[in-house]
Amino acid sequence: MAPDISNSTVEERREYIKQIYPCIADCDMCGLCQVFHGKDAETAYDDYITGKRSFVDVSTDYRR
Numbered sequence: 001m002a003p004d005i006s007n008s009t010v011e012e013r014r015e016y017i018k019q020i021y022p023c024i025a026d027c028d029m030c031g032l033c034q035v036f037h038g039k040d041a042e043t044a045y046d047d048y049i050t051g052k053r054s055f056v057d058v059s060t061d062y063r064r
Contacts, residue, residue: 002055013049
């Protein structure tokens with residue numbers, strides 16, 4: 001479960017994103033950057049990490 005923005009720190013949210021979307025440095029095998037439209041996970045989830053939007057809200061942006 002993603003840490004809620006109301007009771008977690010920026011560091012906790014950043015670590016959560018790093019754990020669930022690890023960069024394996026093999027873009028041909030992974031494909032995460034394509035899912036996030038050319039961005040790495042931390043950049044894609046910046047609004048969540050900084051507490052501006054919930055994890056679910058940001059995730060919805062990339063489910064289209």
